Amino acid sequence: MLRLIGLVLISVLTLSACTDMASDTGFGGRSSPKLYRIRVSDASAIQYRMLDSINALRKSAGARPVELNAKLNAAAATHSRDMSVQNRPWHFGSDGSSPLDRVKRVGFEGQFRGENISETYETELVTLGAWMDQTDTRRVILDPTVTDVGFSWYQESNGKIWWTLVLGSQS
Numbered sequence: 001m002l003r004l005i006g007l008v009l010i011s012v013l014t015l016s017a018c019t020d021m022a023s024d025t026g027f028g029g030r031s032s033p034k035l036y037r038i039r040v041s042d043a044s045a046i047q048y049r050m051l052d053s054i055n056a057l058r059k060s061a062g063a064r065p066v067e068l069n070a071k072l073n074a075a076a077a078t079h080s081r082d083m084s085v086q087n088r089p090w091h092f093g094s095d096g097s098s099p100l101d102r103v104k105r106v107g108f109e110g111q112f113r114g115e116n117i118s119e120t121y122e123t124e125l126v127t128l129g130a131w132m133d134q135t136d137t138r139r140v141i142l143d144p145t146v147t148d149v150g151f152s153w154y155q156e157s158n159g160k161i162w163w164t165l166v167l168g169s170q171s
Contacts, residue, residue, distance in 0.1 A: 035159045036123050047073070050124050050151050050165075054141060057132065063144045069168070071106040072150020076164040078102060079117070082156040083162045088120040095118040103168060110148060110170040115141030124153070127163050145169045 047068060055065040079102055082093050091099055099115040116137045118127045131137040140146075150166040 002155055007046055011084055018120040036063075036121060036161070037155070037159065038144055044062050046124050046153075047151050050128060051149065053125060054114070055148065057128075058142060061142045063142055063146075064148055066167070069108065069150050070110040072103065072148055072166045073152050074106045075099075075102040075108065076166045077152035077154070079115075079166075080152050080162040080164045083117065083119065083164070084154045084156055084160075089162065091117065095136045100164065103166060108148075108168055110168045111145075111147050113143055113167045113169055115167070116165040118161075118163035120161055120163065121159050122161075123144075124151075124163065127161075131165070140167055141165075142169065 012105065022122060058065060059095070066084070076125050079093065079099070083089055086094050095103075099127075100112045103112045116131050118130065120127055120130075122130075128141075146167045147169045150164075152164055154162045156162075
């Protein structure tokens with residue numbers, strides 16, 4: 001009899017492992033996060049949502065609004081992809097370039113003021129919130145001398161997103 005109960009228990013456990021365990025409840029009964037997928041058609045909406053959010057934060061801090069800059073966007077996009085290739089979030093390119101080197105390469109004629117980076121599966125606004133929670137990255141975002149920003153990302157096939165925000169000021 002004990003042997004029969006053991007076989008039934010093993011069968012039940014084996015069959016339960018074969019079921020679809022997909023659920024949208026996670027630890028503690030909370031909803032599991034959904035994978036944030038960025039489509040090509042979302043690019044300008046994401047950039048302007050980030051710009052509007054940065055400007056709202058700057059306004060509340062008494063700083064003037066900033067504008068998106070195509071050259072700084074290009075520098076940010078290049079670095080986001082390069083961080084993915086290197087598989088590490090850091091400010092230096094695989095060729096040894098610094099953020100200052102990258103803004104010069106794209107022809108930005110103003111002054112480089114800062115760069116914020118992130119490796120995450122989260123949205124751009126969650127990433128902005130994380131940057132605002134850190135003294136050094138918040139200081140860059142709220143720098144009153146900044147006039148231009150570039151913002152871009154690279155998303156890997158597994159969903160990981162490499163975010164880059166580049167800030168500068170026109171001379």
